[in-house]
Amino acid sequence: MFSMKTLSSATRASKALSFAPRMTTSFVPRRTFSASQCAKKDIHLPTHEVLEEHARGISKDLSREASALEKEVVSQLPTTMKNLSLGGKIALITGGARGLGYNMAQGLAEAGIKGIAILDFQEALGMVSAEKLKADTGVATKFIRVDVRDAAGVADAVAAAHDHFGKLDVVINAAGIADSNLPAETYPDEKFRNLVNINLNGTFFVCREVGKRMIEARQPGSIINIASMSGSIVNYPQQQSCYNASKAGVIQLTKSLAAEWAKYNVRVNSISPGYMDTELNRDPKLESQKVIWKERTPMGRLGDVTELNTLAVFLASDGSSFMTGSDLIIDGGYTLW
Numbered sequence: 001m002f003s004m005k006t007l008s009s010a011t012r013a014s015k016a017l018s019f020a021p022r023m024t025t026s027f028v029p030r031r032t033f034s035a036s037q038c039a040k041k042d043i044h045l046p047t048h049e050v051l052e053e054h055a056r057g058i059s060k061d062l063s064r065e066a067s068a069l070e071k072e073v074v075s076q077l078p079t080t081m082k083n084l085s086l087g088g089k090i091a092l093i094t095g096g097a098r099g100l101g102y103n104m105a106q107g108l109a110e111a112g113i114k115g116i117a118i119l120d121f122q123e124a125l126g127m128v129s130a131e132k133l134k135a136d137t138g139v140a141t142k143f144i145r146v147d148v149r150d151a152a153g154v155a156d157a158v159a160a161a162h163d164h165f166g167k168l169d170v171v172i173n174a175a176g177i178a179d180s181n182l183p184a185e186t187y188p189d190e191k192f193r194n195l196v197n198i199n200l201n202g203t204f205f206v207c208r209e210v211g212k213r214m215i216e217a218r219q220p221g222s223i224i225n226i227a228s229m230s231g232s233i234v235n236y237p238q239q240q241s242c243y244n245a246s247k248a249g250v251i252q253l254t255k256s257l258a259a260e261w262a263k264y265n266v267r268v269n270s271i272s273p274g275y276m277d278t279e280l281n282r283d284p285k286l287e288s289q290k291v292i293w294k295e296r297t298p299m300g301r302l303g304d305v306t307e308l309n310t311l312a313v314f315l316a317s318d319g320s321s322f323m324t325g326s327d328l329i330i331d332g333g334y335t336l337w
């Protein structure tokens with residue numbers, strides 16, 4: 001967790017980050033694990049070089065300024081375009097502090113959504129992101145810290161978001177991590193469990209809590225799980241059995257929930273990105289592999305961090321009202337070859 005001691009408000013944090021080339025000690029991430037999650041408590045402090053790299057990555061993924069969709073504009077749109085606007089809806093986005101989650105939050109804001117709860121593990125960054133989104137678009141935002149591995153914590157965080165906004169119409173599960181270059185025959189137990197706990201179990205915990213509320217509300221709801229093309233293919237050349245299995249699990253979970261909840265008008269779909277240019281892939285150790293990734297992608301490049309936004313808006317909107325249980329791949333053609 002980041003320490004916010006030296007920051008009196010998220011606005012100050014926003015100024016401090018916008019977008020400073022160097023991170024201050026206020027932003028040193030400290031990860032702690034409870035006894036049930038780990039045999040001993042771990043405190044992980046990255047080196048200064050890692051932090052500098054991290055800051056560059058963050059500034060890149062948060063750098064775009066979103067703008068508001070004016071109500072007068074919506075009123076003039078023809079029906080098809082109006083169906084894509086999200087006026088009056090409330091969204092909850094996990095993993096929304098940065099990367100694809102934050103950029104999809106910007107997309108929803110630009111489609112006229114009324115309020116967005118950003119849930120993430122990274123507290124200071126999440127507050128900055130929520131504040132920036134509100135400042136750029138005027139959309140009401142609320143940051144709530146959560147570790148999606150913790151079922152009780154997820155229940156509390158979803159309840160807090162629901163209490164704050166009064167309802168939840170759209171949910172995007174983007175919180176996730178990736179481990180790669182780990183041969184299966186020596187894959188460490190703890191790493192395997194941790195990844196499944198975040199990518200699959202965490203997605204389920206959030207779906208369960210929001211699904212419950214959407215069903216009770218008797219209103220249409222749309223849940224969008226961020227899976228991966230790795231749920232359908234095996235990546236090359238890196239070995240990442242656990243990630244691939246976790247994302248296949250997310251796709252199948254999505255289909256199962258879609259079938260169970262269709263009768264309540266709660267739709268559940270997944271987006272499966274290919275290689276995207278986000279912090280997740282900015283590990284210097286991955287540079288040589290990126291050359292191979294691009295060669296194997298018909299479009300010859302990684303996806304930009306913004307390139308899921310329009311699909312997220314479509315799935316969130318009434319424009320996709322007959323669509324549930326679908327897994328939509330956005331990968332520059334990677335899975336074609």
Ligand SMILES: NC(=O)c1ccc[n+]([C@@H]2O[C@H](COP(=O)([O-])OP(=O)(O)OC[C@H]3O[C@@H](n4cnc5c(N)ncnc54)[C@H](O)[C@@H]3O)[C@@H](O)[C@H]2O)c1
Pocket residue numbers: 094095096097098099100101119120121122146147148149173174175176177178198202226227228229272273274275276277278279280281
């Ligand atoms: N970047 C890609 O190439 C790519 C490709 C396919 C799928 N995806 C998926 O997209 C999603 C977003 O990835 P990204 O590239 O934006 O990564 P990212 O690392 O930039 O963002 C992930 C966010 O999830 C949060 N998070 C991680 N663990 C958490 C936990 N336990 N509880 C709460 N929040 C947690 C992080 O703090 C971070 O803000 C992930 O599920 C990832 O697997 C990414």
